[in-house]
Amino acid sequence: EAGVAQSPRYKIIEKRQSVAFWCNPISGHATLYWYQQILGQGPKLLIQFQNNGVVDDSQLPKDRFSAERLKGVDSTLKIQPAKLEDSAVYLCASSPAGQAPFYGYTFGSGTRLTVV
């Protein structure tokens, strides 16, 4: 089966600019996650979708970050305006609904964002 697709792989922007990341999960996976991985740290959950509804966005900086998952398939994560501390790898993951404890997550390769 095809994996989780993410684009772009790399992005360099200046602070205060905006940026968007795209994720296409594995076909049929109802649950989609966006993680932020800062260098030297473990991934931190930003937002979790179940189909096109938000399950958890408690760690999403809502003043600058937004995410949507229209039609319950692919998803976009946007940052506007970007700050230097947003430099990180943004990982998308997906899992079948309610099965993450048993199967784990499937991750994409991530988008490496550098804010200068």
Place this chain on the structure above:
Amino acid sequence: AQSVTQLGSHVSVSEGALVLLRCNYSSSVPPYLFWYVQYPNQGLQLLLKYTTGATLVKGINGFEAEFKKSETSFHLTKPSAHMSDAAEYFCAVIRGGGYQKVTFGTGTKLQVIP
């Protein structure tokens, strides 16, 4: 609340030597535990998982981990390190129940010396 502690941000072993990466967790309910591996410029790949049943679990690439409830540990081991094992390893815990929220450790970077 749940948390994961990985002891040692960097571990170096010689090729052919035992690999031991440490993970301790805290959870108010029986946890689900995972080890993921991340190669440079790639996403995370599931190595192995513990949900219920046998406490010694085997994963891919010759890795295994043992769930020890009394020690709240889930250490990752491999009898003989290979150069291709050089990567970063993350322990993760998922709290069971209706909402499955995962918490990752800070990672351990494994260096294999020829």
